[in-house]
């Protein structure tokens with residue numbers, strides 16, 4: 001049956017009007033929720049004074065209300081985006097799907113809007129004509145501000161689907177999806193909550209436990225899926241994850257800025273978003289390593305190198321070494337020191353925690369030596385006096401009290417302390433690494449067994465130079481090898497706790513006195529809250545969110561860790577991350593065909609087996625939502641050079657625009673006009689010029705909001721409407737992973753791709 005266009009328009013307008021009415025009611029409800037949250041927050045903030053416990057509880061509830069307000073604010077755009085109508089005629093009406101759940105308290109909490117993460121929303125993403133799951137019709141509702149501007153319906157009827165023919169990719173909500181995919185890019189990633197596809201939905205909602213690896217080619221939505229999974233897990237396992245938090249790791253800061261708005265737009269603000277380089281509190285890596293240095297620092301043998309470097313700091317004195325103390329000169333006997341060092345090492349404690357054993361042993365030995373010397377000098381100075389019958393002629397002249405006094409004096413002696421520091425210094429990870437990397441001799445001693453002279457030379461750096469991202473896993477490893485002798489800190493903390501307990505006891509005493517005046521039957525404060533608990537509550541750092549506490553604490557362990565571009569992590573990066581997640585509840589997304597870092601992985605098993613053996617599950621994404629078919633066909637040539645068996649993800653759309661090529665002996669020539677043309681073609685969208693590092697400085701271009709000029713490394717994970725790749729042969733030649741880099745470069749475009757060759761290259765005939 002055909003419907004005349006006029007009639008169809010009127011029907012659509014009528015449907016839009018119906019949805020508008022419902023959407024208005026939802027926004028009214030949202031406004032009411034906001035008012036309630038705002039009022040609660042204001043009331044909480046207005047209360048002042050009170051006992052510390054009340055203050056703590058007030059802080060916590062203020063945080064709760066502010067978080068709720070932020071969440072309600074985040075869902076303003078696109079609050080409601082879907083509707084399901086069901087086959088079952090007995091069901092009460094349709095279900096609306098949106099960014100958060102809204103309920104009618106006056107009607108037994110009937111859902112007005114289902115959170116997209118709720119189990120009841122699943123058919124919106126999964127139902128197909130072949131498997132409708134009780135759904136008759138899926139409707140996408142498009143809104144601009146609070147206005148409904150369009151609807152796209154799919155009737156899940158097999159015959160209709162076959163008529164449409166298209167869906168061998170099994171796409172849900174194709175019209176809405178295409179509208180989303182052809183939008184101009186803004187330089188910031190958006191959420192995909194209204195058009196998540198079935199293969200993505202299964203990954204997003206996979207269970208919390210164990211390691212899930214998501215492998216997928218470029219543009220298959222790995223990043224989008226990873227972020228939506230974080231939001232889903234926080235919604236579904238709130239209790240577990242609220243306490244420990246979720247960590248999301250990206251490859252660099254540019255990427256973190258690119259994805260930074262996705263989770264807040266989904267109402268989630270409590271996630272720690274950082275790079276591996278950002279995981280060591282107090283260290284901000286601002287320098288960069290050479291390719292060789294980064295690769296070497298990422299090798300697992302660095303564990304042996306660092307272990308040896310720490311052992312090298314436990315030094316034996318040269319024969320004949322002496323230490324001058326106030327009234328004497330004492331020998332530092334290498335053999336005695338070796339015995340004491342062995343004893344300290346035998347504790348198998350980290351360096352700084354074994355140090356007190358060494359210090360004690362050395363002080364004992366020195367005190368004994370000093371006592372013996374003193375004794376003999378005393379005896380030498382005395383005339384031979386005959387001993388009386390009840391005296392032991394061999395009894396020591398000095399009693400244990402005297403020896404203890406000598407020992408205490410030695411412990412305070414600056415020369416003795418300097419000698420101890422030379423033999424077994426207290427070390428921070430920063431000092432140990434700076435000492436190692438700035439000294440070819442130390443590097444030789446620690447690493448000659450594992451690294452060549454060239455590799456060691458690549459590691460040498462000036463003292464005082466800024467840290468690099470690859471230093472951070474080394475600092476983390478050193479922190480474990482060194483340990484922290486925090487006796488001082490613990491003593492301060494214990495003193496503070498004692499003071500707080502004393503204060504709490506005082507408060508309870510005063511409150512009890514008040515209570516005695518009141519009714520005897522009423523539970524007294526002391527009956528329900530003892531001083532210890534009271535003091536502990538006072539201490540809880542309620543003003544900090546989990547995310548804030550987690551970033552300050554190197555030993556924080558997260559409830560779930562998500563890694564994007566996981567193929568880039570080095571073996572040392574993996575060690576650092578695994579320490580943050582002993583539960584091994586992780587989602588790792590990446591594409592081993594896109595590995596650019598020389599230290600990165602070419603196989604998931606190889607990267608993960610030291611930690612979980614083969615106990616990880618792999619999910620694959622196969623559809624490319626970013627790159628049009630014309631560009632993907634061209635990029636496939638490069639992919640097959642990386643791996644002839646690799647599957648090329650299928651593009652969901654084609655644009656009819658083939659990639660263009662041009663050959664210029666000097667690729668910088670004419671680039672400005674090329675870029676101007678591309679900027680005009682994408683009409684307000686974004687353009688990237690990707691070049692080998694060596695040519696970047698020559699390009700006559702000034703980046704701005706719409707134009708990015710970069711090496712491939714810096715645009716990993718990003719996308720642009722048009723991409724111009726300069727000198728592809730040089731990109732390939734620049735590193736052993738050059739073909740992977742070129743593949744990454746060619747797959748960044750959402751609309752247009754151009755390649756400027758330098759001569760007769762054709763980068764090995766790709767395309």
Ligand SMILES: Nc1ncnc2c1ncn2[C@@H]1O[C@H](COP(=O)(O)OP(=O)(O)OP(=O)(O)O)[C@@H](O)[C@H]1O
Nearest residue numbers: 192195196197218219220221222223224625626717
């Ligand atoms: N279901 C979807 N609905 C709408 N847009 C989508 C969907 N899935 C992915 N996209 C879009 O496709 C583009 C590519 O997604 P994303 O960056 O997550 O892919 P990726 O697999 O991480 O790519 P790469 O490996 O190249 O970094 C993004 O613009 C994303 O918003």
